[in-house]
Amino acid sequence: MQAQTRNRQWPWVAIGLSLAVAFTLSMVSPADSVQGDLVRIMYVHVPAAWLAYLAFFVTFVGSVGYLTTKDLRWDRIAAASAEIGVYFTGLAIALGMIWAKPTWGVWWTWDARLTLTAIMFFVYLGYLALRRTTDDPVIRAGRSSVLGVLGALQIPLVHFSVVWWRTLHQPPSLVRPDGPAIQDPLMLTALIVGVLAFTIVYGSLMVKRIELIKLDDQKAAIEQSIERPVAGEAVTVPDLGASS
């Protein structure tokens, strides 16, 4: 019993610890010489955007996995990851807008990275909407896995948009051929720890969400197997008194 409770609690402990460390580091890191304290949004915005890529890539892997093996476990991974990805994409967009208003003077600009990220958000919103249209887990998995593969086309477009087009959005901060753009060691550490903390959050949420989807599928299977009264069973033939 105690072991079970420990098993249930470890994701929340991991999330709490990692976020606490990331938050502390982002607060003690120096303010930017140009942006001032506004730069602290980056410590949540960049990890959220990273999680969006990671989550949608895992959705792609899960979709391919289902299409090749027909194992519903792959579909659960894809679905859970898409849900988390949509949430973190929305968070990255919202934080980007909050940062853009004081920095660029507008909430939104028609920048390639911003626009394509918004489009990616809608692609996966469509993926989640598609999943809600079918109750049968096998049919749902077959259809959504095709969309999961198709939707992955957006991921490289979004990531490389700042390289391929001359955009207002800055190029990648961490993953660059000539090393990270951030020179201050404390800022760089805070950012890397933030990315790691969000990845732990993602992993923990994935475990929980996959469990929930599995339970949902089991519940649906039980509901289908229970013998239910046939529609119209309660209706009886009216006695018209013909026998008398």
Add this chain to the structure above:
Amino acid sequence: MTTGFWHQVSAVVHRDLLRERRRGDVLWITIPFGAIALLLIPLAVGTDAILLRQIGPGMYWVIVMLFGVLVSVGKASNETLPQQDASALLGLDPAAGFVGRATSATLLLLIFEVVVGVVAVGLYDVSIIGIPWLIVTLIIVAIGLALLGTLTGSIVNSTSAGTALVPLLVAPLSVPLLLGATQSYEGLRLGHSILSWVLLMVAVVLIVAIIGVLTARPLQET
């Protein structure tokens, strides 16, 4: 049906075009709908001739994307379950069915593009430049939209949301085609090379075609 792949494709194309000739969905509904949309835009943004000439090409491509997808989706999602079962029992290769539906949708989309294009030229005074490249762009966009619409139509077929879900799925996915088409026209207008945009559209078309052919059977099984 034990004939070859391409014979099956041509049979599906023939069936779809025959159905279109009888029902006239594209000719009598989608094309007039697109033309009305082109007519409504100037009423909303203003009727200044210079402005309309400027926004005309972009508006044309947006109309092609949004309305054109209805053409291809209709072909894919109008099949009822008994019709699908009959096709499967006849031994129709799902990949041939996909290619056939996409081909007929491409042909209908080309008609849609040409008719709506004539309307756009008339209403917005859009200048036609670089005709060979323009034809190439029209063909690639028609193929790309047809493939995307056919694939998403197959995905949503017989779901509770039906075709209502398709625009949400197709509109974001067709963005590379929209970008390629509009930037190609802009490139032609400015005298720049449009090869990179054409290659982007061709790459999208190839990827969607491959995904469509490979997933045709799993989708039929669901």
